[in-house]
Amino acid sequence: MSVKNKFAAEIGGTFTDIILFQEENGKTQLKTLKVASTPSRPEEAVIEGADKLLKDWSNMSEMLHGSTVATNAVLERKGVPTALLVTEGFSDTLEILRGDKTNIYDLFYQRPEPVVPRNLVYAVHERMNADGQVLIPLEEAELRTIAGQLREQGVKSIGICFLHSYANAQHEMLAKKILEEEIPDGIVTASYEILPQFREYERTSTVAITAYIAPVMVRYIESLYRQLQERDFKGEIFITQSNGGVIPMDALRKEVARTLLSGPAAGVTGAVFMSKQVGIEDIITLDIGGTSADVCLINKGNPLVSTTNKIDGNAIAVPMLDIVTVGAGGGSIAWIDSGGMLQVGPQSAGADPGPACYCRGGTKPTLSDALAYRGLLRPDHFAGGNYKLDPELSKKVIGEIAQKMNVTSDEMAEAICRVMEANTMQAVRLASTERGYDARNYTMVAFGGAGALMAATIADELGMKRVLVPRYAGLLSSFGLLVADIIRDYVQTKVSLCVETSAEDLASQFGKMREKAEEDMCNYGFRKESLKFQYAVDARYQGQAFELQMDFDHIPTDSEEITQVFHETHHKRYGFNSPQNLVEIVNYRLKCTVPQNNDLLSGMKYEPIPGQSGSSVQKVLMGGQWRDCHFYTWNGLPVDSVLSGPAVIEDETSTCVVPLGWIAKLQHNGSIILEKEEN
CATH class of the missing domain: 3.30.420 (Nucleotidyltransferase; domain 5)
Known part of the structure; x- marks a missing residue:
């Protein structure tokens, strides 16, 4: 068996x-x-x-x-006291940052606080140059003296980030060895292990954050x-990563x-899986949960990935799915600003006390309260009837804020939803239009507890004609964990002009990275023959400050292939290129994957539960009036069902709203496609 x-x-x-x-x-x-x-x-x-x-x-x-x-x-600054060892002369790297401001017009702007305070940054007398040559040797005695000071202060987590260690890790390796000997119960994080990549601030910040949260996560x-x-x-136990994969x-x-940001990434993985099942590959995901709305653009089944990320203003340079997040979720609190305007979020009622209608002591109006007021969330059906919901409490808190703005409760409930929709639309535009992609050419995939409640209205405003609501929409992030591959990303900085880089140089560099990946994965218990590899190169025109990543399913045959692809990528991203300029390789990237066998999940068919195919009619508030609306049980819908709006389809984990002028079609895997009716 x-x-x-x-x-x-x-x-x-x-x-x-x-x-x-x-x-x-x-x-x-x-x-x-x-x-x-x-x-x-x-x-x-x-x-x-x-x-x-x-x-x-x-x-x-x-x-x-x-x-x-x-x-x-990181957000709540609940990591552990962390020390950071840097090259002498670079103690202020975390304080200096990059010199940019989040809001250039904010006269009271304050730079984010580093996770490692200045008094726990230790300067070490050592130095490498950019070619990896030792300029100042590392003294073992100095490291042991610093270790003694750390022991006295009770520091149990230490980060190491020496200048140019991506070119030669000798000093970092020695420092890590000494610190682990001197502080055996501590966790030591060295940059050569997690990010052997240039750009001193980003690398230092990534090491500092890793060291700061490692003991908490472990x-x-x-x-x-x-x-x-x-x-x-x-x-x-496998842990999900921000790149959509999992690690042991x-x-x-x-x-x-x-x-970091692993939950939203798992949802994207689940959305890609479900979309492919119904033959859709170009999608924009919309994950609306209790506290936030997360948006990600996927081309041909491949999510956009970013290596220039921030968390609470601090740089984190590991690969992450390029997800745009706004504070717009079911628990987002409605409030009136100093100018008398209605705002929704980013503050959230969270899990405790939660929205007023959750009967856990919440006293402030939230998006969930507005939806309950409008009749779209029903007490006996919310979360399968397993979670208490009281719309009367929603009426109370909605009425209180409506009175302050001198409008009716009906107007306030719909206004809260419209403000939330506007906030979410801005996130969709950031992920698509502002990056050169036309959202109208994509299918919106809505999930999370509130995603399917709002998606069709948001899509309609954006000119999108189709929405996919996956089966298990309310739990799609968990479902994404079931189907996620095991993924490990590697990067290595090695700067060279394409014209001076031979095919042998490319093969040698990627070969070294493959050997490292194979060693790591075998240590984790995976067979070498099960590994799949994808290759990428970061390149730029000589003299440019930043680079573009180009992906390959093979080791590039020669530098000419990289040059040609770079010109094409640059033109697609920026609308122009400069073929007469020299192209410079900056980083080599390797993605190592252990694909999961998802045949059983792919083959699962939707089967309606007998006796649940009926519908009921109740009043809901839509478009300024209370209308008759059909309510259906998702798991009871007959195969190939087609429903016209206004309608609400209820599931144990989510609720799908079909607005007036939209049609819902049940798919073979139990997912639902919403389409705008043709005029």
């Missing part, structure tokens, strides 16, 4: 989403659950959901996990692992910075 079970949990700001995948002799079953998040101890919500869904953990092969623990540790995951072992769990728990100490 072959049994393979997977448990996926993704912690959001308001809810923790859980999916249990069970397979026995080719038969598959998915069980889903939403539980309230527990921000102070996030693992409690995971364990609560685990105990509700599963009694026997002995046959569980994998636990896949995404969370906001790393992100919150402690959290080890606590979760112990509790699962107490339940007889013998499998592996054993890799966490080195890769912790890659888990």
